[in-house]
Amino acid sequence: MSCHAADPDSLRYARYWEPVLAEPAQRTLERIAPVPGVFLDLGAGTGSLSLAAAARWPSASIVALDASAGMLSVARQRVADEGYDPSRFRWLPADAADIPLGDTSIEAVASSFMLQLVDDRPAVLAGVRRVLRPGGTFAFVTWLSEELELPADEVFIEVLDALEIEDPVDEPAFRSPRAGDYSSLEQAREELDAAGFSEVEVGLEELRHRWTAHSYLAYKEDYDERDLFDSLEAGTRERLRAELRTRLAALPPSALELRGPLVAAVARLP
Secondary structure (H helix, E strand, O other): OOOOOOOHHHHHHHHHHHHHHHHHHHHHHHHOOOOOOEEEEEOOOOOHHHHHHHHHOOOOEEEEEEOOHHHHHHHHHHHHHOOOOHHHEEEEEOOOOOOOOOOOOEEEEEEEOOOOOOOOHHHHHHHHHHHEEEEEEEEEEEEEOOOEOOHHHHHHHHHHHHOOOOOOOOOOOOEOOOOOOEOOHHHHHHHHHHOOOEEEEEEEEEEEEEOOHHHHHHHHHHHHOHHHHHHOOHHHHHHHHHHHHHHHHOOOHHHHEEEEEEEEEEEEOO
């Protein structure tokens, strides 16, 4: 992927974090019917869902909205790199709470791992309802408020302790609940009902991603703990790498697998 104009943080996100979320994100498209003429990817990030929609619905126009222009620059370059017709795509660097599209202009909207980030979720849902045409579909997947554990992360912390390396970011788990996470499936249902949607279906989805020892170490060094690795002197950094390679190679595959529950929903306008 030749995203030379994109910012480095967005490129790292596309390489290391997007694959973790990709499968449940792309399953949101399976909940959308009929085939939309115009599809909005709300919180498009680096384009995984937008490109999946373009592949799934060859006749659809894709609108990709994200607050980060850097993320969209990666998505735009991927469209070119993967040979899609760029005229099918429209790029909107904008806030999800203020969608710059006309009323009833979209036939389907999907959002993946974005609704937990917004400050005013009712405003976002109201905006989605405004831009959807009657009978339009809105599907999303996001986090359920539950702590996710990853055994390999425990090994990472043990190695830091053994080498007397202090991690400036003290995370109690791989991912701890955050304020914007849904506390229950019922909360998601109530919010969609309150926003005026009908035929609301809410259920559990599963996040499941497995690293290899090599790919997990690359994820930690280049993305998740990049600041820590960059702060170390060369000798200490190499000792950390070496010890992690040894310890991670001895782990069973299950220790490198992340699994956790998500909220998945689909709703329609009357």
